[in-house]
Amino acid sequence: MLLSNHKKSLLLFVQYEDSRLKKFFPYALLKYWVKVALCSSAILTIRFVDIIEGQKLNYNYRKKKYATNILTFVYSKKNKPIHADIVLCVDVLQFEVKKYKKIIEEHVAHLIIHGILHAQGYCHKTTIEANKMKKNEIRLLKILNISNPYNNH
Template sequence: MISKYSSSSKLEIDIQFASAAIKEKVSAIASQAAIKKWVKAAVGLNGLITLRFVNVAEGKKLNFSFRNKNYATNVLTFPYELSKQTLTADIIFCLPVIQKEASEQSKGMKAHLAHLIIHGCLHAQGLDHEGDKEAKKMEGKEVKLLKSLGFANPYAPI
């Protein structure tokens, strides 16, 4: 269930950084308050979401350990608990991969980061994009949420 953040929700959001340098880079893109606002827009449940921003080495290690893929990816989502009222998940963001994607796709870093945070939060709530039908549903939710936050459609042609 995905809904707008409700003030009655008790969602704890923990933001972690693999290093001071990554924290500095993320902070230059978006404040922790903005990041939490994006998460709350995508998650209308109680619980705990931990966002961790990592470097390529940690991103690659995690992707290999949990998905048997020997490269760093932009976002990894680890949902632990999901019910009608509660969500517990870790979401890992590999900052260098996200920066490279934003540059290659001619997207602003803040908009791309907001998109991937929304994307990871939707994965944590059970949405996927493996099949065309699932991808269309998930992308539609991403576009709607991002628009409500003042961001353009990330899937629109440039």
């Protein structure tokens, strides 16, 4: 189980490409979502970017020529605390919210949890890994009273 009773510390930095995002995704809310999924101490940065920066990052690190909704950069896989950056592309998020008729706060909470799971070593390269990750995402989102996001596709 990801949630544990041991004391974990979190050093969280948040970077907004547009300061208006602070109103919708305040630091305290982001920190709460992170803590729900975090099983050990961590140093994390959550960065909201526009489509141009999202495309550049996705190309430079994954050789994909498009922006994606979330990228997770993990700097310490075995060392504690976990050290990672989670990058969310606002333009892609807005597109997905409209396309899939999602609530943006719920979608961002889901992606934050997804990124935190990646930072803790989860991946979705195989069907077995993907199913394990989805199961954990659904369980953690339920703690936040957010329904299964995979039922909407």
